[in-house]
């Protein structure tokens with residue numbers, strides 16, 4: 001007793017499940033079915049469940065039908081066929097109206113009285129769907145001509161240029177929002193309080209065990225001083241976090257755990273720790289790091305470096321990297 005309505009019910013149920021999964025699974029702008037492939041499993045289970053329910057329902061109806069007396073069965077069947085005839089009546093009627101063709105039995109009314117070797121011709125009306133479509137094209141043509149050839153609204157070249165300009169804005173917008181696109185070559189220092197706070201949160205969760213909450217250092221080096229083993233500045237710090245430190249030193253590559261945007265946030269937070277005074281600072285390791293991108297006149301002179309720390313020049317001339 002499979003019927004159209006079971007199919008319709010199954011499809012409706014599937015659509016509802018799809019929308020519900022899309023709404024309940026938190027995935028931001030993207031579809032849950034792309035970000036969380038498990039959603040497909042959910043949908044598949046819903047489908048199996050629904051098919052099973054329909055099979056049970058059909059079986060149940062069958063049993064009820066068998067239990068009826070022969071007259072009742074007959075009454076039921078005629079009621080069913082009456083219901084079926086009514087089903088989709090509106091769609092069927094509209095379809096016939098759009099065709100406006102004479103039924104086979106009435107064709108003799110429209111037959112033309114010529115006859116070519118036994119081939120006769122019917123004089124059917126033009127199908128209304130076609131006629132109205134034709135009027136629509138005429139209307140479209142008139143509006144188009146008046147708009148573009150009489151009033152010269154805009155040319156194709158102008159349309160092209162405005163669309164390119166729009167697309168450029170959209171690309172900028174996309175790049176701004178898609179922070180996960182950052183990598184070591186494009187990362188910049190984030191200064192928004194929300195990013196720094198997010199970075200602090202990540203640091204507290206993943207990094208304090210080795211670098212201490214104030215960045216003073218423990219297993220890992222002091223992150224607040226001017227000395228860097230693997231290079232300072234946002235790009236180097238980002239790379240260290242992403243790729244890890246030297247083999248066997250304990251600093252793992254975080255790119256498996258953190259998203260690029262998160263690494264940019266925590267790297268920016270690490271930079272903000274620079275110059276702060278931790279409670280128990282670990283001794284300096286590595287070299288003073290000077291930003292090669294800094295403008296010439298901002299590069300510290302020898303005197304400035306001397307005021308930074310007494311041991312600066314010693315460290316600079318004496319590469320400690322090997323000894324770590």
Ligand code: HEC
Nearest residue numbers: 206207210219220221228229230231240245246249250251
């Ligand atoms: C298991 C301990 C450990 C954890 C956890 C850890 N680090 Fe490290 N980190 C280290 C060690 C050890 C080094 C030194 C690596 C080397 O010498 O190559 C280091 C180096 C660094 C450096 C480079 C310092 C320099 O002087 O060049 C940065 C930046 C850094 N870690 C940031 C982080 C951030 C951010 C996190 C959290 C996402 C983190 N670390 C988590 C142990 C750790």
